[in-house]
Amino acid sequence: MVKKDFSFEILSAPGDKRFARVGRITTPHGIINTPAFIPVGTAATVKAQTVEMMRENGAQAILSNAYHLYLQPGHSLVEKAGGLAAFMNWNGPTFTDSGGFQVLSLGSGFKKVISMQSDEATVAVKSTRHAFVDDDGVNFKSHRDGSMHRFTPEVSMQIQHSLGADICFSFDELTSLADPYAYQVESLARTHAWADRSVAEFRRLQEKDSDRPYQALFGVLQGAHYEDLRRQTAKKLGDMDFDGFGIGGAIEKDKLGEIIGWVNEELPANKPKHLLGISEPNDIFAAIEMGVDTFDCVSPTRVGRNGSAYTLDGRYNIKSAKYFEDFGPLDPDCNCYTCKNYSRAYINHLFKAKEILAAILVSYHNEHFVIKLVDDIRNSLSDNTFDALKKTWLERYYR
């Protein structure tokens, strides 16, 4: 008998919002107070950060990727080490992504900008794709060594089962905004079939290893920006044996809230909703308002590593020459470790000198910034000041 030590409670919901709520996800490795930002640690590490830094930052969980871990020789060690959380010395709640995103990023989207504006989504770049989809699964050419691998829903579930994260995702096919409606329909049917197979294989493995900590399985919703497809997939997956849901797909920025609204009208309210790969502040506000409980995104570390820092007045490039002699902190309104201890001039120097500490310090600040933003929004939902926070915050940030 599988012991289900996983739960989601809705603690409060402001009366004037249809879907927004404050909640608590309880996993075998700890609690996640929602809404929450979940930093991404693709290869069992948040790039340029230690787990101790992440804990100090306020991170409640970390999301890794089945595809990347599977390609590493160290993959087989994760299970021996006692699971992902123990292996990376995080010991808190973890998520693993299914590898579904790589169907796009290494497939038709290979070396292309995966734009969130439909009119830019057709940007074509000469490339050789590394992922090939068929109805049964996907053939991947490893980005590490070029060797061929095959992912099916069963393979993804087996990997995620062995990694032992608290929350796993069904194997899906992410489409791009450039794909025509007919392809979206075809692809969605495939994602549905894969969802069925993901549940069957995941629950089978769970029964087999019933002494292990419970792993929740979230079903991933596709359907691009089409209301009929989004509602269809929400109804279909909403009736299945999922512990929560991941809202995925290339999503047109302007339609983000609307799309989340459609699926939330169809999905069971008492299960957690995760929005995959989103962390721009306006998207976060829009998504939480429409009932999203958790987010993950690479943006804080990626842009941080590349010299871009979040502040309440917007994002800026610390590598710019105008910060050469600026001894103020990265973000004057921030109390994080980086901002308390290091100057813009120093960080500018570190980037110029190609020193790795630059990436470490800015990644730390950016993770802190986004985690704190979502924490602040959570608090604003509790004391019914969400609308005021949203207005003043976004006005200042995008001014």
Next chain:
RNA sequence: GCUGGAAUCGUGUAGUGGCAAUCACGGGAGACUGUAAAUCUCCUGCCUUUCGGCUUCGUAGGUUCGAGUCCUACUUCCAGCA
């Protein structure tokens, strides 16, 4: 002092008689949303919003229809020998 070599963009270089300015670095600006990302894109002699125009291969001469390239002298630097 002698012998040999070298001098091209901020730096190092490519260019061996036919529209000078290749590549790298450095410099500037920007991008990044389930991470092929400590990555990528654009600019980097001058003038011009653009179209385009102009200037430049150490210096001064020479040969040639034509010279960064060949010749002479000079300057500076490098190496070897004294």
